[in-house]
Amino acid sequence: MTSASAPVTDAAVAVRDGSVALGGRPILRGIDLAVRDGEFLALMGANGSGKSTLVRTLVGLNPLTTGEVRLFGAPLDRHAAWQRVGYVPQRASAASGVPSSVWEVVASGRLTRRRLLRPLSRADRSAVERALDVVGLRDRRRESVGDLSGGQQQRVLIARALAGEPDLFFLDEPTAGVDLPNQQILADTLGHLKDDGATIVLVAHELGPLAPLVDRCVVMRDGRIAYDGPPLADHEVHSSWLAEPHTHHHHPGSEPSTGDRSPQISAPVDTTEDERP
Numbered sequence: 143m144t145s146a147s148a149p150v151t152d153a154a155v156a157v158r159d160g161s162v163a164l165g166g167r168p169i170l171r172g173i174d175l176a177v178r179d180g181e182f183l184a185l186m187g188a189n190g191s192g193k194s195t196l197v198r199t200l201v202g203l204n205p206l207t208t209g210e211v212r213l214f215g216a217p218l219d220r221h222a223a224w225q226r227v228g229y230v231p232q233r234a235s236a237a238s239g240v241p242s243s244v245w246e247v248v249a250s251g252r253l254t255r256r257r258l259l260r261p262l263s264r265a266d267r268s269a270v271e272r273a274l275d276v277v278g279l280r281d282r283r284r285e286s287v288g289d290l291s292g293g294q295q296q297r298v299l300i301a302r303a304l305a306g307e308p309d310l311f312f313l314d315e316p317t318a319g320v321d322l323p324n325q326q327i328l329a330d331t332l333g334h335l336k337d338d339g340a341t342i343v344l345v346a347h348e349l350g351p352l353a354p355l356v357d358r359c360v361v362m363r364d365g366r367i368a369y370d371g372p373p374l375a376d377h378e379v380h381s382s383w384l385a386e387p388h389t390h391h392h393h394p395g396s397e398p399s400t401g402d403r404s405p406q407i408s409a410p411v412d413t414t415e416d417e418r419p
């Protein structure tokens with residue numbers, strides 16, 4: 143396991159023995175994961191396996207019942223460097239009910255970088271403009287976000303996170319429901335971030351155009367890490383064992399060797415079915 147051997151303090155973000163319960167039910171169990179500086183990590187797994195819960199835990203939104211999360215080496219509750227973190231939540235809408243322009247929403251991504259109620263500095267404005275360029279929404283910056291399509295709203299939220307110039311970036315299923323050309327735009331954007339040295343944690347069911355960027359793949363099953371290793375192709379993640387909660391017991395020698403890239407099961411396989419409604 144690469145994650146267990148990586149020293150937690152050298153990681154951009156790390157969780158050690160992390161367990162989380164929601165609504166009285168254990169959701170994450172004994173998670174050990176250290177994301178190295180500059181790494182592009184794809185977090186995959188079936189519906190309800192705990193991907194979003196893990197990301198929310200890494201950004202401090204879920205309390206741990208056991209274990210510890212460290213951000214750039216510091217415990218979350220002490221001096222966490224939030225201004226270095228960007229987070230795009232799952233299925234988020236950029237429309238809040240209050241009419242806001244694309245520019246205003248993206249500019250709100252500078253909030254952690256400036257003193258409250260101060261006007262935007264020149265540096266703030268240029269970061270906002272760069273972020274709008276990157277997601278291709280500069281021409282639409284005066285429009286109300288409520289008038290944009292779902293995919294465009296998603297790009298507004300990505301731009302908002304980019305405007306904060308994060309060096310650790312969490313994206314929870316940014317490609318869900320996004321058409322292929324927009325997935326390619328996102329891949330180009332994340333490729334630039336990666337080239338600039340950012341650490342990226344991406345939750346996805348399918349990698350599609352993002353696949354070439356991925357350095358490491360972690361697959362969750364039933365609140366545990368079931369695979370942690372080199373990138374897997376979408377079909378390997380899906381077909382080999384993700385959707386299948388049982389291990390297959392083959393007679394030794396009856397199967398051809400699966401080679402180096404076969405998934406390594408690191409946790410005992412639990413046969414509990416997902417209980418999510």
Ligand SMILES: Nc1ncnc2c1ncn2[C@@H]1O[C@H](COP(=O)(O)OP(=O)(O)OP(=O)(O)O)[C@@H](O)[C@H]1O
Pocket residue numbers: 164165167169187188189190191192193194195196232416417418419
């Ligand atoms: N606030 C909550 N209270 C109780 N249970 C929750 C809560 N949020 C999530 N869960 C449960 O935690 C489990 C993991 O959910 P999570 O959203 O992390 O999975 P996921 O892998 O991200 O799934 P998806 O691919 O559908 O987004 C699910 O069984 C879900 O029902």
